[in-house]
Amino acid sequence: xxxxxxxxxxxxxxxGTSVTICGWAHEIRDLGGITFLVVRDREGLVQVxxxxxxxxxxxxxxxxxxxxxxxxxxxxxxxxxxxxxxxxELVPTQVTVLGKADSPLPMDxxxxxxxxxxxxxxxxxxxxxxxxxxxxxxIRHLMLKSIREFLDQDGFIEITTPKVVATxxxxxxxxxxxxxxxxxxxxxxxxxxxxxxxxxxxxxxVFEIGxxxxxxxxxxxxxxxxxxxxxxxxxYLDNEDVMVILENxxxxxxxxxxxxxxxxLEMLGVVITVPKTPFRRITYDExxxxxxxxxxxxxxxxxxxxxxxHSIGKTIGEHYFITDWPTKIKPFYAMPYEDKPEICxxxxxxxxxxxxxxxxxxxxxxxxxKQRISDKGLNPDGFEFYLKAFRxxxxxxxxxxxxxxxxxxxxxxxxxxxxxxxxxxxRKRLSP
RNA sequence: GUCCGGAUAGUGUAGCGGCCUAUCAUGAGGGCCUGUCGAGCCCCCGACCCGGGUUCAAAUCCCGGUCCGGACGCCA
Numbered sequence: 001x002x003x004x005x006x007x008x009x010x011x012x013x014x015x016g017t018s019v020t021i022c023g024w025a026h027e028i029r030d031l032g033g034i035t036f037l038v039v040r041d042r043e044g045l046v047q048v049x050x051x052x053x054x055x056x057x058x059x060x061x062x063x064x065x066x067x068x069x070x071x072x073x074x075x076x077x078x079x080x081x082x083x084x085x086x087x088x089e090l091v092p093t094q095v096t097v098l099g100k101a102d103s104p105l106p107m108d109x110x111x112x113x114x115x116x117x118x119x120x121x122x123x124x125x126x127x128x129x130x131x132x133x134x135x136x137x138x139i140r141h142l143m144l145k146s147i148r149e150f151l152d153q154d155g156f157i158e159i160t161t162p163k164v165v166a167t168x169x170x171x172x173x174x175x176x177x178x179x180x181x182x183x184x185x186x187x188x189x190x191x192x193x194x195x196x197x198x199x200x201x202x203x204x205x206v207f208e209i210g211x212x213x214x215x216x217x218x219x220x221x222x223x224x225x226x227x228x229x230x231x232x233x234x235x236y237l238d239n240e241d242v243m244v245i246l247e248n249x250x251x252x253x254x255x256x257x258x259x260x261x262x263x264x265l266e267m268l269g270v271v272i273t274v275p276k277t278p279f280r281r282i283t284y285d286e287x288x289x290x291x292x293x294x295x296x297x298x299x300x301x302x303x304x305x306x307x308x309x310h311s312i313g314k315t316i317g318e319h320y321f322i323t324d325w326p327t328k329i330k331p332f333y334a335m336p337y338e339d340k341p342e343i344c345x346x347x348x349x350x351x352x353x354x355x356x357x358x359x360x361x362x363x364x365x366x367x368x369x370k371q372r373i374s375d376k377g378l379n380p381d382g383f384e385f386y387l388k389a390f391r392x393x394x395x396x397x398x399x400x401x402x403x404x405x406x407x408x409x410x411x412x413x414x415x416x417x418x419x420x421x422x423x424x425x426x427r428k429r430l431s432p
Numbered sequence: 433g434u435c436c437g438g439a440u441a442g443u444g445u446a447g448c449g450g451c452c453u454a455u456c457a458u459g460a461g462g463g464c465c466u467g468u469c470g471a472g473c474c475c476c477c478g479a480c481c482c483g484g485g486u487u488c489a490a491a492u493c494c495c496g497g498u499c500c501g502g503a504c505g506c507c508a
Contacts, residue, residue, distance in 0.1 A: 029468050029471065108443055114444060174507085229508085
């Protein structure tokens with residue numbers, strides 16, 4: 001192992017000890033008699049100071065010939081120094097170039113000159129070196145980790161379902177066809193059907209965090225053709241029960257990030273307000289009334305337009321649920337109310353800016369489910385692998401799916417969803 | 433897919449018919465400088481998306497293409 005310490009593990013109390021730091025040549029400032037090399041690693045910056053009179057000539061030569069963003073290993077003595085950032089600097093005994101960087105760089109990493117998102121995505125590896133960009137992905141990690149902890153704590157078992165599937169899952173969205181040996185297959189739009197199968201399988205409570213694929217030709221700041229979905233499914237719980245899990249999960253994510261992600265939130269200049277639970281619940285009927293009061297044209301049975309969504313979000317001003325949706329605009333697996341089958345036990349969880357999640361209590365009667373598939377104009381034969389599980393003892397169950405990117409972008413106040421994905425896939429972008 | 437806006441050095445920009453041999457910053461190369469921390473100062477390098485048209489003259493106007501941004505649609 002070359003590295004002995006990350007930049008942040010070195011302190012002025014270590015005065016006199018020798019350490020090796022590995023990272024990128026962030027900046028080189030040659031003042032003549034004294035040269036400063038700032039090395040950046042994952043955790044922060046270290047100042048390496050070279051005094052012309054006392055430094056080894058070979059070391060000085062290496063540093064003077066160093067190009068910005070080259071990878072270096074610096075072995076040096078920690079020197080307590082009030083004039084240095086963080087109160088210490090490194091007096092090098094050896095500087096090794098581990099990876100030379102060409103010049104000019106595809107973009108600036110120091111924050112002096114902004115680059116367009118498109119430029120940054122073309123050189124994402126370099127963009128990732130910017131502390132600001134890295135902060136987003138460190139928070140993404142905190143978010144996913146806290147979700148796993150929360151769900152594990154609540155008895156959920158993590159599963160992994162296939163992304164290559166034989167048939168369209170739910171209708172509605174367009175799928176990417178692929179060649180699977182001599183047959184046609186598709187990239188899955190959602191783990192929905194498979195997580196439901198696990199209710200029949202007796203796992204009782206499951207979750208999956210994984211990729212979903214949508215072949216829709218959308219072109220907005222909140223859509224991706226490959227996104228990350230956080231899905232749960234739980235037996236013996238109704239729609240209200242899983243809504244409670246969802247709002248508590250969101251609250252948990254926010255408080256965990258606020259608590260453990262302070263450093264990254266500061267880098268981004270973001271202050272997080274942990275949402276209060278329970279989230280407000282409004283019915284679909286109430287939602288369209290609000291939209292109409294705000295001047296939107298909307299008929300009962302219409303899905304919410306972007307404008308309506310924004311107008312309702314503005315009125316409510318915080319996370320909320322829209323419940324009791326018209327059965328005809330929700331998928332076949334949403335359970336209609338027994339006494340009022342035109343509406344169903346489906347809900348959407350909303351951030352004022354956009355929809356974050358949709359879920360429902362599921363229809364678990366084989367006969368009704370089969371009927372609903374037909375009613376939606378889908379062929380039940382294609383769903384035999386799924387329907388079969390409902391004929392041999394399927395518990396009542398409910399679940400939801402949250403768009404991980406949307407949860408993250410709304411939490412951080414980021415405008416473009418592409419910012420929170422390493423290598424976004426959209427209508428135009430397939431590389432890198 | 434529709435509508436609107438845009439494309440100028442590696443990066444980010446100014447210019448919007450002749451003052452353009454194109455502005456500024458950052459960066460690259462060279463020089464000065466022993467405490468910089470967006471170091472400073474001097475020199476220097478580097479660009480008008482592609483194709484067609486209008487005009488005495490096009491970075492600038494028009495048409496087409498490509499790509500980018502935004503709104504909407506589709507969708508979650």
